[in-house]
Amino acid sequence: MxxxxxxxxxxxxxxxxxxxxxxxxxxxxxxxxxxxxxxxxxxxxxxxxxxxxxxxxxxxxxxxxxxxxxxxxxxxxxxxxxxxxxxxxxxxxxxxxxxxxxxxxxxxxxxxxxxxxxxxxxxxxxxxxxxxxxxxxxxxxxxxxxxxxxxxxxxxxxxxxxxxxxxxxxxxxxxxxxxxKESSLTDRVIAYIGDHYAQPLSLDGLAEEFFVSKYHLSHEFARVMGVSVYRYITLKRLLIARQMLTTGLRPSVVYEACGFRDYAGFYRAFKAEYGCSPTEFTQT
Incomplete structure (x- = not known):
């Protein structure tokens, strides 16, 4: 060694x-x-x-x-x-x-x-x-x-x-x-987010989907993952957005495909996470 x-x-x-x-x-x-x-x-x-x-x-x-x-x-x-x-x-x-x-x-x-x-x-x-x-x-x-x-x-x-x-x-x-397995609830929520990231997702909606209170879901998810449900959804969408951008897709197409409600929100989240705009990322 x-x-x-x-x-x-x-x-x-x-x-x-x-x-x-x-x-x-x-x-x-x-x-x-x-x-x-x-x-x-x-x-x-x-x-x-x-x-x-x-x-x-x-x-x-x-x-x-x-x-x-x-x-x-x-x-x-x-x-x-x-x-x-x-x-x-x-x-x-x-x-x-x-x-x-x-x-x-x-x-x-x-x-x-x-x-x-x-x-x-x-x-x-x-x-x-x-x-x-x-x-x-x-x-x-x-x-x-x-x-x-x-x-x-x-x-x-x-x-x-x-x-x-x-x-x-x-x-x-x-x-x-x-x-x-650390938490079967967290496992199921993560799998659901992975399958539905392009659709509207919220803590209230996830809690309803899994028949638990949003307070229990929020606490359990943060305990296991170390981040909030909202933060995880954002990271997952950004991760997929980066992969899509590397294939040549335009940012104006990618933000919708990844579940962001508008381009401005996508732009802000992307730049805050990676230090560059989606367009700048495609040019590097």
Missing amino acids: PNRFQHFDTRQKMKGDSYEIFYYQDRHLGPVALHHHDFYEVYFFLGGSVDYLVEGQTYQLQPGDLLLISPLELHQPIIHPDRDPYQRIVLWIKPEFLHRYSTAGTSLVHCFDISRPAHTNLLRLAPQQQELIRQTLDELLRQTATDQFGRDILCQALLLQFLVQLNRQIRDGSGTQEPE
């Missing part, structure tokens, strides 16, 4: 053309907000005390666990005080890289596919399999940090090797774990 930890970077935008990899260790890290990004994330947990929330599912992590997170999933680590430092390797991969090297017989995106049967974000492998994954990530970290001849080719080969390893584990069913 490379012995140089990196300073934790709060940014959620990639600088690299294909991937970025980080090796973090923290003893006093503040809360990390519920968030999403436009790339795929592999999170290799090494130590500390962390629960990880992905779209309402709570995973109680053990050292050696892998989390696979797609661009469509809101997620957040819940970091608990612990005598051991919080250690992890975080790998970001651009969708274009996965699609570029996938073939008719080999989809590198498969391991991240939230629509596959029995999808779960958690991969809990046997010690021998963990070691194989760790060795590949260690070497990718080392090669990324060098400027030696052939670095770019070797890093690309290591990344592809790692992705093939991951997809083989998923296809073999090795180590995949069912999530630990």
